[in-house]
Amino acid sequence: MQLYPSKSQVYEMLQCAKECANRNSASYLTFGEFCIFATELKRCYERGIPRPVQLSRLLERDGEEKKRRNRKMSKGIPKYEVFLGGSCNPTTWRQDVAIPMLKNLGITYYNPQVSHWGPELIELEFQAKQNAAILFFVIDNQTRSVASMIEAAYLSARRRKLILVIHAYQGPGQKIWGEPITEEEYEDLTTGQMVLQDLVEREGIPVFESVPIALNCTAKVLRENISVQDLGLKDFAQPVKMAHVQLGDKLIKLREAFDALDTTGSGELCLADVCMAFRILTNRNLSISDLRSIVAGQTGVLGREVKDIPLEQLNVNFEQFCAIVAEFKCCEKWALSPRPLRSLPLGSPPNTQSNCVRDVYLGGSCHNTTWREDIAIPMLKKSGLTFFNPQLCQWSKRLIPIEAAAMDNSYVLLFVITSMTRSIASMALAAHYIGLNCNVVLCVQHLSDGAIIGNDKLSKQAVKDYNRGRMYLSDLANRESIPVFESVAEAVDCVIHKCSCR
Template sequence: MQLYPSKSQVYEMLQCAKECANRNSASYLTFGEFCIFATELKRCYERGIPRPVQLSRLLERDGEEKKRRNRKMSKGIPKYEVFLGGSCNPTTWRQDVAIPMLKNLGITYYNPQVSHWGPELIELEFQAKQNAAILFFVIDNQTRSVASMIEAAYLSARRRKLILVIHAYQGPGQKIWGEPITEEEYEDLTTGQMVLQDLVEREGIPVFESVPIALNCTAKVLRENISVQDLGLKDFAQPVKMAHVQLGDKLIKLREAFDALDTTGSGELCLADVCMAFRILTNRNLSISDLRSIVAGQTGVLGREVKDIPLEQLNVNFEQFCAIVAEFKCCESETHRLWELVLAKTTRLLETVVSPLTKVLEWALSPRPLRSLPLGSPPNTQSNCVRDVYLGGSCHNTTWREDIAIPMLKKSGLTFFNPQLCQWSKRLIPIEAAAMDNSYVLLFVITSMTRSIASMALLSKQAVK
């Protein structure tokens, strides 16, 4: 089917489907739910939904731009093709697997893992990392790898060529440096790994589980001079496309439209109500031929006899409703598609010719409100819910939001998003990422009660300008 969702998109869809269907398990999708999932992904691939604008960064651009000074590289520093980053002692993946394979492939590398490390090596590591063509990171389960997870998230946001391997932790009681980890620490470390994978996949970068496979992909990227995002299934990589797109909210909207017309609470809609719900969701009417197709599928009746069946006599449940919407939502006429093409070309013309002049006039003639979007920034189409503050940071065993932040924000009349209320906090699902994008200020508090690895990984990505 050529669908390439991220792990967080699948997780989001499973959780939303569980809530919409009011079932106990989030381990499967029904056929109708999968149809929504698949058709929405296909639609996004075809139309190329752009990444949402981050309001917090736009406000920074609105003021004086602070230019980052690039550090000058010393002349004569050797350039390695691969930097072997990630988990260090006591791991042996570099000596046992990576270095022998790289030598056989004729690829130069820098190994930061030494028996006696000192501060004087910091600059050498930095220079090697800056000059390397590929950053090869392994997040192993033999160490906590807190710093490596944060660094990998930062490097992915910098658009560096990153090859990432993640080895999941075995579970509570697993020993790290001879110490069994508690269930709380296991949850913290695992959440950090999952959020790191979500952040990397949002850049279109596949995440690996096998070091040898990742090394073979590294050789291909170097040999063919391609991006990591170009790796595919034939390379034993799991490609990811448009991981920023929200999918679960589409199912929620279908459920809301269905429930609004199911006034008796029977769990079924007559075909007339299906037509109404379809128009609410798509702003289009189902055609006569569409209705006949639905009737034929429901009853097995074909031909002229279809016309004799009243719409009110046919009922569909939510599962069938999802399949109907998925099938007919994208069935637009050629005239409509041609009109969309004309509009797209007209829009590009306006953006290149008319829009720059309009922006200059707007800037010159009218003052801008305090929290208005800077000129040239398109509004986020994924969600219209804009808030002043996103309350990020440590969640478990903390009360700083309820005790301090929320009362002060309410007193000041500021809106906020509290991710702690979300039951799906183990992953950075697109819905929560959109809440971050649609907030003017990102407030992160890292307490001493937990390691907050996931929150620090998010912060490292947000630090990239």
């Protein structure tokens, strides 16, 4: 069928289908739901719908994108084709797999994993990373890889040639640095990996599970001078197309129209009401003869011959209604009317509606914290600013397109990384949007020794790993002239100032 959805698009569709059908499981789609999913993707591919520009993109007065401070490149530094980034000690994927393969392929590489590290290597590593044709990153499951996830999220937004491999964590009880991880930490680490994958796939970059396959793809990208996005199934890559497109809201619109006509709550509509529902959805008329032809042509939709049955005697359920609408979408240009929707999953309305624009997106730590209600929201309301609060919504383990649209439609993105959370996914999100040159404000609080997160008391090594990620994010922000605060109130003051100057 040549459909190439991202993992987050599939997740979004499953969650919306679960809500629409009011079922307990989000593990499957019905035939009709899949038809809507497939036809919408096909339509988007054919129309080539561009990714919307983030309202928070920094622009100078002349309309050109804000220029970054360029770090001078040292002369005489050797140029390597591949930079081997990602998880380091105690992982051995570089020595065991990557380096032998690259040598056999005749590809030069820079390996930042050394037995004796010194400050003098900082500049050398930076230059190697800047000069490399391909950034090859492995997010392994033997370490927490917090800083590596943040870096990969940032690099994916900088339009560099990034090859990313993610090895999923095995589950609660798996040992990192000899310490078994708890269920809560496993969930946080897994969410960080999934959000990283979603960010990378939104840039059209396939994510790999196998280092050897990823290395073979690296060789092809270098040999044929193609983009990573050009890799396909024949390369054993999983291509992704238009990962920014929202899909779940389409199903919700269908459900609303169906329910509006199902006044008796029977779960069925007569075909005359199907025509009315179509008009509600599209502001267009669907003729009875066209509808009869669609139904008659759909073998098994109604499970019986419909040619000679009076129209008023034909009834369809929501599953069949989806299949009918999908069939019409395959034949005609189909657009939904811009009427308001009820609350969507995660609380985010589609970004096609003008009333979705907000001054501020309140991103960052969501669990075990009340900084939004206690500090940020009262200050923003006092200043008359609008905001999007993702904590009001069911927090998702993935960055689904509906959620991403809320960030795209906010003028300033505030990310608060509190001292009471691991915040791996939030730090990856912040880094990515910094890489996109968006108007970001950060509040970063470090974990203290013996920190307790939820029911977990963190070990010294865990605190060190999570604080390393915080330090990397802060350093990255400073390099990109992004304001970083430790106080939430000071960060919100900065946001208010930015909004007043817009």
